[in-house]
Amino acid sequence: MGIIDLNELQVRFGNRVVLDGLTGELKGQAIGLLGPNGAGKSTLINTLLGFHLPAKGAARVFGLDTRRERAQICAGIGYMPENDSFIGNMSGVRFVRYMAELAGLPAATALERAHEALFYVGLGEVRYRKVSTYSLGMKQLIKMAQALAHGPRLLILDEPTNGLDPVARQRMIQLIKEIRKEGSIRLLISSHLLRDIDETCDEVLILKNGRIAALCNIEEERRSNRSFIELETVGATERFAVSIRSLGCECASFPGGRIKLVIPDNIETRDLYVIASEQGVQIRRMNQRRDSLEDIFLRAMDNDSGRAANGSLQAQL
Amino acid sequence: MAVYKHNYSAYTGSITPPWKRVAAIARYAFLEAWSSKITIGLFVLSLLPFVLFLIGIYLANNPLARALINSQGPQTIAIDARYFAKVLSSQCWLGFVLASWIAPRLITFDLADNALPILLSHPVSRLGYVSGKFIALFGSLSVVTWVPCLLLFVYQGYSSPQPWAAANLRIAFGLFAGAVIWIAFISILCLALSSWVKWRVVATGIIFAAMFVPAGVGGIFSAVLRTRWGLLLNIPVMMSNIWQRLLGAPAPFNDRLSLPTGAIAVMLGLACFLFIAMLNARIRAREVVRG
Numbered sequence: 019m020g021i022i023d024l025n026e027l028q029v030r031f032g033n034r035v036v037l038d039g040l041t042g043e044l045k046g047q048a049i050g051l052l053g054p055n056g057a058g059k060s061t062l063i064n065t066l067l068g069f070h071l072p073a074k075g076a077a078r079v080f081g082l083d084t085r086r087e088r089a090q091i092c093a094g095i096g097y098m099p100e101n102d103s104f105i106g107n108m109s110g111v112r113f114v115r116y117m118a119e120l121a122g123l124p125a126a127t128a129l130e131r132a133h134e135a136l137f138y139v140g141l142g143e144v145r146y147r148k149v150s151t152y153s154l155g156m157k158q159l160i161k162m163a164q165a166l167a168h169g170p171r172l173l174i175l176d177e178p179t180n181g182l183d184p185v186a187r188q189r190m191i192q193l194i195k196e197i198r199k200e201g202s203i204r205l206l207i208s209s210h211l212l213r214d215i216d217e218t219c220d221e222v223l224i225l226k227n228g229r230i231a232a233l234c235n236i237e238e239e240r241r242s243n244r245s246f247i248e249l250e251t252v253g254a255t256e257r258f259a260v261s262i263r264s265l266g267c268e269c270a271s272f273p274g275g276r277i278k279l280v281i282p283d284n285i286e287t288r289d290l291y292v293i294a295s296e297q298g299v300q301i302r303r304m305n306q307r308r309d310s311l312e313d314i315f316l317r318a319m320d321n322d323s324g325r326a327a328n329g330s331l332q333a334q335l
Numbered sequence: 336m337a338v339y340k341h342n343y344s345a346y347t348g349s350i351t352p353p354w355k356r357v358a359a360i361a362r363y364a365f366l367e368a369w370s371s372k373i374t375i376g377l378f379v380l381s382l383l384p385f386v387l388f389l390i391g392i393y394l395a396n397n398p399l400a401r402a403l404i405n406s407q408g409p410q411t412i413a414i415d416a417r418y419f420a421k422v423l424s425s426q427c428w429l430g431f432v433l434a435s436w437i438a439p440r441l442i443t444f445d446l447a448d449n450a451l452p453i454l455l456s457h458p459v460s461r462l463g464y465v466s467g468k469f470i471a472l473f474g475s476l477s478v479v480t481w482v483p484c485l486l487l488f489v490y491q492g493y494s495s496p497q498p499w500a501a502a503n504l505r506i507a508f509g510l511f512a513g514a515v516i517w518i519a520f521i522s523i524l525c526l527a528l529s530s531w532v533k534w535r536v537v538a539t540g541i542i543f544a545a546m547f548v549p550a551g552v553g554g555i556f557s558a559v560l561r562t563r564w565g566l567l568l569n570i571p572v573m574m575s576n577i578w579q580r581l582l583g584a585p586a587p588f589n590d591r592l593s594l595p596t597g598a599i600a601v602m603l604g605l606a607c608f609l610f611i612a613m614l615n616a617r618i619r620a621r622e623v624v625r626g
Contacts, residue, residue, distance in 0.1 A: 064620070067456050069455070069619075069620040069621045070621070088460075089353065089458040092456060092459075093350070097452075099456075101449060103448070103449045103453045104453065105445060105448055105450045106447075107444050116359070116363050117454075117457065119351075119355075119356070119359040120356050120360070120457035120459050121458065122350040122356065122458060123346065124348070124351055127346075127348055138342065138343055168346055169344075169345045169346025169347070196343065200343050202344075202345040203343075
């Protein structure tokens with residue numbers, strides 16, 4: 019059983035279907051949630067937290083139904099929202115203590131854990147200042163501290179690096195990596211930034227128009243022994259791409275003559291030059307490299323229908 | 336996760352029962368309410384009538400003071416249901432002033448800082464959140480309403496030369512019930528209105544307007560249609576009717592300002608239903624745009 023199980027999950031706001039038929043099992047140590055704006059990432063997180071009720075289907079966290087067992091689920095979750103969300107009139111330590119008490123910690127323990135969480139995220143020196151006086155980076159960190167203080171089993175981070183400068187972003191990424199390495203917490207990280215997900219996650223769920231465009235294990239994708247080539251061409255690129263496909267290659271074309279392809283074992287790169295020569299296409303650059311998260315994402319976005327895919331994504335090229 | 340180690344460790348200790356989380360919300364809200372100097376000032380102000388009524392009871396029961404008062408004229412201070420109706424009325428209206436200051440502090444800070452997503456992501460329901468705030472407000476208002484009223488009742492029972500308290504238990508019940516109905520009503524009213532306004536001062540103004548503007552509208556309605564049913568929009572008159580009946584005091588108004596108890600109960604019930612609907616619409620972790 020995964021950490022999060024989705025079974026034909028559908029969420030509607032009035033007549034608008036926001037999430038449609040989501041099915042899958044998320045079981046990674048750190049799960050990335052990717053997708054363009056409006057894809058349904060935040061709605062999925064809110065549904066897991068019980069803020070939105072499914073119109074159809076079900077979502078389960080730790081095997082508990084989000085509709086009926088919300089309180090038990092929330093007791094095991096630490097949530098860091100995307101936007102500013104705090105009580106500005108309180109000092110940092112008081113705010114984190116309050117949140118820990120709401121999570122079910124006794125008052126004295128909550129205070130102790132609040133101090134520890136604030137030191138852990140690097141806000142130890144400013145913990146007696148009012149939260150409203152914190153900088154944007156500090157506000158991100160205090161949201162992280164309150165999410166950690168009660169020792170959750172699942173940490174949900176919605177755009178954790180939002181608005182951070184490069185140094186603060188790096189510190190946040192490092193923090194997430196440390197939490198992941200510690201091993202007692204599973205992570206669900208929603209982000210627009212592929213690099214953040216690439217650095218921190220081992221599994222990725224890509225949403226598009228409220229549907230699952232891809233669900234795969236990043237590590238397995240990377241390990242898969244596929245010959246991945248990126249070309250920059252000039253000339254009749256489309257005709258060239260069709261010819262390559264006829265050889266048995268999986269191929270995706272992009273503007274500016276860029277082509278990404280996976281060549282089967284029986285095809286040599288020399289064959290590409292032969293076809294290019296026959297069709298008068300110039301190959302200006304050839305970059306042979308391993309599959310990246312960006313490629314996984316772009317392929318998922320390229321797939322118009324948006325459908326579930328487990329493991330290999332070759333069929334979606 | 337020790338402070339000096341700067342590393343993370345999972346929590347393996349005990350977990351409090353669900354009701355303690357509501358109690359935590361109430362405790363933090365109570366401390367927030369009383370952290371303001373203005374709250375303390377209003378509290379002191381609301382105790383001034385209490386002191387005056389206390390002096391009145393002392394004078395009414397002290398033989399020397401009674402003799403001095405009687406030497407000035409024939410009037411004496413009668414400590415009866417009418418006297419306690421005045422006590423209850425003054426304390427309750429001062430309680431309303433206090434509520435109009437405190438309630439926005441409890442709700443609007445959370446709304447202005449968008450704290451609800453974080454608060455409600457914990458194992459606390461929306462009902463639990465509102466209940467916590469309600470308990471804090473109800474507790475704060477109790478300190479200036481039924482508690483001082485009952486203290487005066489006890490003092491009158493103690494200082495009266497005759498066995499007064501046992502013969503006037505209805506007054507004690509009326510003081511308690513009248514104050515509880517009032518503070519429960521204004522607590523819901525103040526929380527509901529505060530939840531719709533992010534600016535604290537504006538929220539206080541709207542609370543006052545909600546109390547007195549409908550009374551004016553009801554007055555116009557009554558005058559135009561020559562009916563007394565416009566008084567059902569007049570909360571001060573409705574409450575005076577309730578307090579007078581609970582205490583068994585003579586009616587302070589003529590018959591034209593008297594309303595049936597059932598009609599008042601239905602009207603207050605409808606108002607509470609409206610306020611709960613307002614809270615239900617506003618106290619949410621996420622605003623949903625339906626399309």
